[in-house]
Amino acid sequence: MSKSPRAIAFIPARSGSKRVRNKNILPLGGHPILAYSIRSAIDSGVFDSVICATDSEEYANVARYYGAEVPFLRSTEISGDKSPDIEWVTWMLNQLHAIGRSYEIFSILRPTSPFRLPDTIRRAWTGFLADPGADSLRAVEPCKQHPGKMWVIRGGRMLPLLPFSNGDTPWHSSQYGSLPKVYAQDASLEIAWSRIALEQNSIAGEAIIPFVSQGHEGFDINEPEDCWLAEWLLNTGAAVLPTITTEPYQINE
DSSP states (O other), X not given: OOOOOOEEEEEEOOSOOSSSXXXXXXXXXXXXXXXXXXXXXXXXXXXXXXXEEOSOHHHHHHHHHTTOBOSSOOOGGGOSTTOOXXXXXXXXXXXXXXXXXXXXXXXXXXXXXXXXXXXXXHHHHHHHHTOTTOSEEEEEEEOSSOGGGOEEEETTEEEESSOOEETTEEGGGSOGGXXXXXXXXXXXXXXXEHHHHHHHSOSSOSOEEEEEOOTTTTOOOOSHHHHHHHHHHHHHTSSOOOOOOSOOOOOOO
């Protein structure tokens, strides 16, 4: 039986979020949301290492408490709200390589998707390994607002964002049911070969496998109202969190 490639899970948790302050350690179900991505990654059994990529010592302490490693902190130069993911991914891979730790595959599991379960990760991992020609896998979900109904404004006039048509009928005037299904990426899960990041300066490459999120696996906390909705989903049983058996980490307010 062939040996599975060495894989690392990155849990990116930069500080300084502007829309939702400290969103990566907001409490949900008794634990900071950062904890759920860490435990899902560990409990999936997929990864050789689970590392929290953070610029914050406070976040690092939370991550270590729940079982992740934080061998070094990200610099402020690659932790801003406009810093592209490829910067910190290649930095992390190179820093790890410098201390003798190399991985053929990396995954990005963002803390703001707390309902992503260990089984979610295992399904994605199986799909990724089953396609040797793929560069990466990315989670997507059917978009709620079809881009065929979207517009741009130029000089006091509106133009369709996508100037396509069904025969003689523009997409913007077509029934939703007649439009092709379109997917939007969610933030919950990405898997890629490390060589794609290191050699092509991309976290995705060109041959990308779609991983269609199920239920609330792809739910993402980015706005204040998302926090309230996450609580409602949890309290009504509409969504479940990964199991955590340790006592909650006490965050200093």
